[in-house]
Amino acid sequence: MASKKVLTLVFVKEPGKILLGMKKRGFGQGRWNGFGGKVEKGETILEGAKRELLEESGVTANSLTKVGLINFEFEKDPVILEVHIFKTSDYNGSPMETEEMRPQWYTDDAIPFDKMWPDDHLWFPYMFSNRLFEAYFLFQGMDVIVSHWIKEVESL
Numbered sequence: 001m002a003s004k005k006v007l008t009l010v011f012v013k014e015p016g017k018i019l020l021g022m023k024k025r026g027f028g029q030g031r032w033n034g035f036g037g038k039v040e041k042g043e044t045i046l047e048g049a050k051r052e053l054l055e056e057s058g059v060t061a062n063s064l065t066k067v068g069l070i071n072f073e074f075e076k077d078p079v080i081l082e083v084h085i086f087k088t089s090d091y092n093g094s095p096m097e098t099e100e101m102r103p104q105w106y107t108d109d110a111i112p113f114d115k116m117w118p119d120d121h122l123w124f125p126y127m128f129s130n131r132l133f134e135a136y137f138l139f140q141g142m143d144v145i146v147s148h149w150i151k152e153v154e155s156l
């Protein structure tokens, strides 16, 4: 019986650069990613996204813009990850290292895709060109994408 786990990812943007975090432990450890995690009972997806960004980077988002919605599935695993992706350039605070993440700014033309999840280079162009998207990725283990689709949508 398939079940869903709702997660968030937030990318902080400045003109020409993006804030990424090196995941120091747990799921996705050793990869650069946006900031995020589980949405807890009693909070909205937006509240969860803001909370995880603050917990993981010390940055407070004043507003978030929807970027996309991705469903990730792993072979032989009934739990589908429903990941809601946001970006912000309206925030307070300077990024700081936490137990979970080591933040670092990257210029948009030098994103370390070789040290990120293998799906990122496929949907980052939608984020950078402000095209709302939905996507699905089927993983075999943590490194191999067996199949995927991405489609631009008018609303999420």
Ligand SMILES: Cc1cc(-c2ccco2)c2oc(N)nc2c1
Binding pocket: 007, 008, 009, 027, 028, 033, 034, 036, 037, 072, 081, 083, 117, 118, 119, 120, 139
């Ligand atoms: C399978 C997978 C999971 C995540 C994830 C976990 C928590 C939030 O997102 C990813 O994030 C990115 N960029 N690719 C990802 C692939």
